[in-house]
Amino acid sequence: MAMADTRRPVIQVKDLYKVYRVGDTRVRALNGVDFEIYKGEFCSIVGTSGSGKSTLLNMLAGLEKPTKGEIVIAGEHIEKKNENQLVRFRREHIGFIFQSFNLMATMTALENVALPLTFQGVQKERRLKKAGELLDLVGLKKYKKHRPTQMSGGQQQRVGVARALVVNPEIIFADEPTGNLDSNTSEEVMRLMQKVVREQNQTLVMVTHDNHLASFADRIFHIMDGKIVQIEDNRAHRSGDNREMSDGGRI
Amino acid sequence: MRILDLLRMSLGSLLKRKFRTVLTVLGVMIGTASIVVMISLGLGINRAQMENIERFGGLTTIEVWEGRKTNTRTSGVSAVSVIGSASSSSSSSASRDNVMRLDDEVVETLKEIPYVENAYPLLRFDAIAKYGIYEGDLSLVGIPQEGLAQQHIEIGEGHLPESSDELEFFYGNEVALNFYNPKTYEYPYWSTGEAVVDPYKDTLFIIFDREAYINSQHDGKVLPPKKYIIKTAGVEKANEEGRWSTNGYQVFCNLDALVTTLKRIFRNKVIPGQPSTSGGKPYKKIYYSTINVNVDDVEHVMEVQEQIKALGYEASSNIEWIESTRQEMANTQAMLGGIGAVSLLVAAIGITNTMMMSIYERTKEIGVMKVLGCDMRNIQALFLIEAAYIGFLGGVAGLGLSYAISSVVNRVLAAGGESTVTSYIPLWLAGAALIFAVIIGMVAGFFPSRRAMKLSPLAAIRNE
Ligand SMILES: Nc1ncnc2c1ncn2[C@@H]1O[C@H](COP(=O)(O)OP(=O)(O)OP(=O)(O)O)[C@@H](O)[C@H]1O
Ligand SMILES: [Mg+2]
Numbered sequence: 248m249a250m251a252d253t254r255r256p257v258i259q260v261k262d263l264y265k266v267y268r269v270g271d272t273r274v275r276a277l278n279g280v281d282f283e284i285y286k287g288e289f290c291s292i293v294g295t296s297g298s299g300k301s302t303l304l305n306m307l308a309g310l311e312k313p314t315k316g317e318i319v320i321a322g323e324h325i326e327k328k329n330e331n332q333l334v335r336f337r338r339e340h341i342g343f344i345f346q347s348f349n350l351m352a353t354m355t356a357l358e359n360v361a362l363p364l365t366f367q368g369v370q371k372e373r374r375l376k377k378a379g380e381l382l383d384l385v386g387l388k389k390y391k392k393h394r395p396t397q398m399s400g401g402q403q404q405r406v407g408v409a410r411a412l413v414v415n416p417e418i419i420f421a422d423e424p425t426g427n428l429d430s431n432t433s434e435e436v437m438r439l440m441q442k443v444v445r446e447q448n449q450t451l452v453m454v455t456h457d458n459h460l461a462s463f464a465d466r467i468f469h470i471m472d473g474k475i476v477q478i479e480d481n482r483a484h485r486s487g488d489n490r491e492m493s494d495g496g497r498i
Numbered sequence: 499m500r501i502l503d504l505l506r507m508s509l510g511s512l513l514k515r516k517f518r519t520v521l522t523v524l525g526v527m528i529g530t531a532s533i534v535v536m537i538s539l540g541l542g543i544n545r546a547q548m549e550n551i552e553r554f555g556g557l558t559t560i561e562v563w564e565g566r567k568t569n570t571r572t573s574g575v576s577a578v579s580v581i582g583s584a585s586s587s588s589s590s591s592a593s594r595d596n597v598m599r600l601d602d603e604v605v606e607t608l609k610e611i612p613y614v615e616n617a618y619p620l621l622r623f624d625a626i627a628k629y630g631i632y633e634g635d636l637s638l639v640g641i642p643q644e645g646l647a648q649q650h651i652e653i654g655e656g657h658l659p660e661s662s663d664e665l666e667f668f669y670g671n672e673v674a675l676n677f678y679n680p681k682t683y684e685y686p687y688w689s690t691g692e693a694v695v696d697p698y699k700d701t702l703f704i705i706f707d708r709e710a711y712i713n714s715q716h717d718g719k720v721l722p723p724k725k726y727i728i729k730t731a732g733v734e735k736a737n738e739e740g741r742w743s744t745n746g747y748q749v750f751c752n753l754d755a756l757v758t759t760l761k762r763i764f765r766n767k768v769i770p771g772q773p774s775t776s777g778g779k780p781y782k783k784i785y786y787s788t789i790n791v792n793v794d795d796v797e798h799v800m801e802v803q804e805q806i807k808a809l810g811y812e813a814s815s816n817i818e819w820i821e822s823t824r825q826e827m828a829n830t831q832a833m834l835g836g837i838g839a840v841s842l843l844v845a846a847i848g849i850t851n852t853m854m855m856s857i858y859e860r861t862k863e864i865g866v867m868k869v870l871g872c873d874m875r876n877i878q879a880l881f882l883i884e885a886a887y888i889g890f891l892g893g894v895a896g897l898g899l900s901y902a903i904s905s906v907v908n909r910v911l912a913a914g915g916e917s918t919v920t921s922y923i924p925l926w927l928a929g930a931a932l933i934f935a936v937i938i939g940m941v942a943g944f945f946p947s948r949r950a951m952k953l954s955p956l957a958a959i960r961n962e
Contacts (some may be wrong), residue, residue: 301959310869310955331874334955338871349866349958353514365503366872410870422959 257418257450258284258307263316265302265473276302278473280316284418284452284466289444291453291464299473300454301422307452308341308420309333321417338366342411344421348403350395350410356382357391360409367414374413381409385439401432408439412447421453425460437463437486462486499876508883515856519888522845522852526892526935527899529845533838534900534931538921539907540831545922547823551816558815559648560791560803562608562617565598565811598810599773600786608791611805613798618645619786621753623760623771626711627677627702628725629695632686634677636704636749638667640756645790651745655698656732662754666731669697672746674733680715698733706763709770724763757784796820846942849888853881853946857953864950865958874951881947882940889939893932897923900931 265277276299284290292300305311307318309325310333318325321340328336337343342363350359357378364374382391385405395403404424411419424440425433441463444451453464461467463486469477512519551557600619608617621640626633641649646658651668659666674693678685686694695702703725705711710723737743760769761784768780775781791806791813793799799817806813857864864877904921911920 305956305959308869310959334868334871334874336871337869338873341871343869345866345869345958349862351863351866353510362867363870365507366499366867366870366876368500368503370500371503414871 255286256283257286257288257321258282258452259317259319260307261317261319263303263306263318264314265299265306265311266314275473277306277313280470280473280475282468282475282478284450286450287444287448288466289441289451289453289464290466290468291455291461292468292470293455293458293461294470296456298470300456300470302473303470304420304422304452304454308343309337338363339414340417342414342416342419344404344407344411344419344424346423346426348395348400348407348427350403350406352395355392355394356387356398356406359395359406360413363410363414378409378413381413382406384412384443385409399432400428401435404428404432404436405439408436408443412443412449416449418450418452421451423455424453425455425457433457433460434486459486499873499879504876504879504883508880508887511856511860511880512884512887518852518855519891522848522888523891523895525845525848526842526889526939527895529838529842529938530893530896530931530935531899531903532841533835533934534896534923534927535903535907535921536834536838537831537927538900538904538923540827540834541924541927542920542922543830544827546920547827551820551823556648556650557796557817557820558793558799560793560799560806560813560815562600562604562789562791562806562811562813563787564600564785565807565809567596567598567810597773600789600811601783604811605786605789607809608789608806611791611802613794613802615792615794616644617789617791618642619753620645620788620790621756621784622787623706623756623769624708625749626705626708627697628705629677629700629702631679631681632677632694633680634673634695636667636673637747638756639748639750640753641750642753646750646752648790648792649745649750651750652735652743654733654735656730659731659750659752659755662752663758664729665751665755665759666729667697668731668750669733670746670748670750671734671736671743673697673749676747696733697730701727702730704728706760707770726763760784842938845892846938849885849939849942850946852888853885853943854949856884857881857946857950860950861953861957862960864953865955868953868955869958878947878951881950882943885939885943885947886936887939889936889942890932892939893935896935897928897931 260280260282263277263280264275267274267276278299280303292303294300302311306313307320307325309328313326316326320336323336323340325333325336350356351362354362357375360378360381361374364377369377379391382388385408387402387405387409390398390402390406393402395406398406404427407424411421421440425436428436437460440451440453443449451464453461455461462481462484465480465482465485467479467481468475469479602619605617605619608614618641623638623640625636625638627636643660643662651658654671656668659668674695674697675687676685677687677694686692704727705723705725707723710720714720714722734743734745737746764770764780766780768774768778769784771787772780772785791802793802796817799815803813803815803817867877868874900923904923907921
């Protein structure tokens with residue numbers, strides 16, 4: 248029923264290159280990448296260490312400039328923006344989930360989730376209300392007043408997920424979001440992200456080197472030596488679905 | 499970001515590192531306090547000196563007295579020419595003996611000089627007062643009514659002389675203390691601390707003709723001169739502890755009344771202190787001792803003074819004194835301020851250092867903020883505000899310390915008897931110091947804040 252909506256590309260990457268110079272040698276971290284990601288998709292990027300996953304993600308999020316190529320997110324060319332414009336673009340369109348959670352140590356879970364709204368200049372009651380709703384969504388109703396040091400890794404990453412969602416972004420990026428968690432907790436967080444993508448019709452791009460975790464996604468991009476070697480459609484047999492088949496209703 | 503959120507976040511990160519913040523604030527506090535105390539001392543000295551000058555006749559009054567016509571030409575020729583001109587022109591005030599005397603015409607001439615508000619003459623006359631076995635010297639000062647009001651006289655009892663017909667005396671507060679016994683040369687006040695006479699209550703006998711009186715004292719055959727009883731209008735207020743009055747030794751009276759009285763007493767004789775003709779006869783008019791000229795503004799005093807001197811009269815004012823005092827004060831204040839400035843500079847470096855350290859520690863945090871979309875200008879603002887907070891807290895603490903030091907200094911100075919030199923902190927100084935401390939903080943924080951702004955968001959991604 249939402250076919251047209253799901254086929255709208257949120258990200259278009261064309262002929263993307265990133266070359267690092269180290270001394271005299273050149274490292275081609277990205278060597279000609281093309282792909283599109285659509286609204287409501289959960290995509291994972293997998294590959295061995297050093298294959299260029301993080302480089303790709305950083306470039307998509309506007310944290311690094313590409314050497315060559317185009318990145319269009321929500322109709323805007325990322326590669327043409329200066330740093331100020333990039334910051335503003337991220338503030339309005341992008342959510343980010345970090346491997347090491349990166350919560351503000353002095354702030355409570357609630358304040359941490361509200362932080363991106365603070366940067367947007369949203370007034371206090373409104374942003375705390377929104378943050379509260381998201382903490383409810385990620386199942387941390389009772390942890391709103393907890394500081395990062397008073398929470399487990401899994402709980403902290405849930406806060407991270409809530410924080411990425413709070414600005415209602417066009418797209419969410421996550422670089423090894425479960426890299427600092429044990430396998431059980433990792434699966435929990437993956438299911439949470441799955442659920443969020445589905446219920447909120449969010450778009451999520453996740454980097455991981457773990458094939459099992461990658462299989463939670465709708466599509467899996469295999470990357471090797473800076474090139475996408477295979478894009479695997481995983482919708483039929485993705486992990487975590489067995490439990491939630493009944494409420495699916497999606498393709 | 500909203501201003502309130504910026505302020506709140508900056509304060510939060512400042513309070514997170516309490517110990518370091520306190521140390522940095524301490525530096526600013528000492529810097530601010532030293533500058534404020536230095537300036538307040540300078541201001542105190544300044545004020546005391548200005549008060550002194552005020553008591554010595556104000557800043558805009560020029561005192562004019564008679565001049566001597568000097569000529570750079572050879573004396574013989576000049577003498578002849580001056581004598582000639584003096585006798586030929588009656589309007590010239592230069593008399594036969596080459597002295598530029600002060601009379602009513604001169605007063606009018608001086609009034610004509612630009613910037614002069616008014617001018618009035620003073621006539622000084624020395625008399626003797628007798629009370630029982632004691633006598634005292636009276637320095638009479640005859641002043642017109644309008645001049646009397648300008649003498650900064652604090653009335654203790656009675657009132658200032660008011661009548662221009664009847665001679666009334668107004669006694670300075672130290673006149674009574676200097677009565678002595680002429681036989682033994684004892685000053686009762688010096689030995690007992692009590693004045694022997696109260697001019698307001700007791701009746702004094704005034705002798706105007708001192709020469710005749712002294713002659714009669716030495717030669718029994720000469721009759722003593724006539725004594726007069728002069729009505730007392732009032733007496734000056736007693737001095738406060740540690741203070742003294744410039745009017746203390748003087749006896750004020752109305753100029754016209756004094757002139758009339760003197761003319762009556764010395765009928766057909768030369769009034770002591772007045773010039774005489776070559777034949778030893780008195781002039782018809784009275785020559786004054788000095789003329790006080792009031793100038794409209796301090797800035798014009800020098801100019802007017804020069805013009806008066808050019809007319810051939812002697813003139814002096816407090817302006818030269820003020821100039822040298824000002825110079826001296828500027829030097830002292832520059833030196834004192836310099837000491838303060840150096841300590842504030844050290845404090846500023848302390849702030850920069852603290853901010854740099856905090857930025858290195860928070861590289862990752864800043865990166866995360868940038869990834870989450872915090873505006874670059876907001877990041878700079880966060881650090882600038884943090885530095886400004888340090889400046890502000892240091893400024894407030896420094897002001898507190900300054901007021902404490904100031905009160906201690908004042909207490910010490912008061913105990914040492916120098917009650918006029920005080921350190922005082924006017925409100926503008928407190929305000930300026932606070933603003934200055936904040937500005938210092940922000941200047942010191944500017945470089946670190948730019949640094950923070952330019953940090954790479956990639957720092958957030960790296961896992962150390
Ligand atoms: N700043 C840099 N300067 C030089 N070379 C770099 C830089 N960043 C990455 N590279 C190189 O680019 C390549 C891709 O690095 P990238 O971090 O994208 O790998 P990755 O796929 O994320 O690996 P991992 O799974 O270990 O995180 C590597 O060969 C790396 O050495
Ligand atoms: Mg990586």
